[in-house]
Amino acid sequence: MTRRQSLGLLAGTGLSAWAPVARAQGEAYPDRPLRIVVPYAPGATNDLVARIVATKLSEQLGQVSVVVENRSGAQAIVGSEAVARAKPDGYTLLMGASGPMVFNPATYDRLPYDTLRDFAPVSLLVSFPLVLVVSAASPIRSVQELVAYAREEPGRATYGSPAASFQLATELFAKKVGATFRYVAYRGTADAVNAAAAQEVTMCLGDSAGVVGAVQGGRVRALAVTSAARLATLPDVPTLAELGIQGSEVELFTGLLAPAGTPVPIVQKLQAALATIMRQPDTRQRMDMLALTSVGSTAEEFSALIAREIDLWRTVAREANIRMER
Missing domain, CATH: 3.40.190.10 (Periplasmic binding protein-like II)
Structure with missing residues (x-):
């Protein structure tokens, strides 16, 4: 047997041994309160979304407490950094909006977190x-x-x-x-x-x-x-595309993210619960009242969206010569 084959066998054995542990983590989770960090002040749109989701997530996860913690400051950098550095065990989560997740990387030369490296996207919750x-x-x-x-x-x-x-x-x-x-x-x-x-x-x-x-x-x-379709709350207002201004569609988002390294079974459990929550008629109704569109995506869809958006807005920021300083 070659050295490469031996390493492959050992790696396969390690993954096989890890699989039951990962499944057990997902099955036992959660067994204590969860914390959703909102990097904005109380009463802001993202805070309202977080509180609606937190109540319903508690129900979906077996009545475990889900607490919303506001940690605002520095264009949402303070709260985002706190979650990026948190233990990746599924008990500290981020209500991550477009601002800190894609616009900050597009406009700041230095950030204390890397969106693509330091977070595990769970689900896109709303767009607007x-x-x-x-x-x-x-x-x-x-x-x-x-x-x-x-x-x-x-x-x-x-x-x-x-x-x-x-x-x-x-x-x-x-x-x-x-x-x-x-x-x-x-x-x-x-x-x-x-x-x-x-x-x-x-x-x-x-x-x-x-x-x-x-x-x-x-x-x-x-x-x-700026959406692809007219808003239900403003049905008489045209889209930019309707006016012949192509390539100007913009929809911002808010989603839930965990620290990178959070076990996959935990991410999957959270995603499944959030997909159920965002499909519920009363959730959709409450989001409609806030002029938001309820989504509830897969983790993979949310991850791909973030990557695309960072590329887009980096290009726009460079062409408009917009840079932020900390």
């Missing part, structure tokens, strides 16, 4: 588009008029944005329509929407959950959505 809005008092009543204004007044056309995700999405839109908008930073979506409503900025692209209320309240006018 952005909504392009202007003030209800603005004379701009269509995307065509907005683009014409930006081309005529490149120094005066501005957009408000609270984070890299919205900034990059706006820069992608600007590139697709051949216009220039000047960036103005705000602390949160609500602040950016308020600025658009007050005509402090020409427009903003905000997440559907943070914008729909202002649209329905008559404070801002929605010109388009």
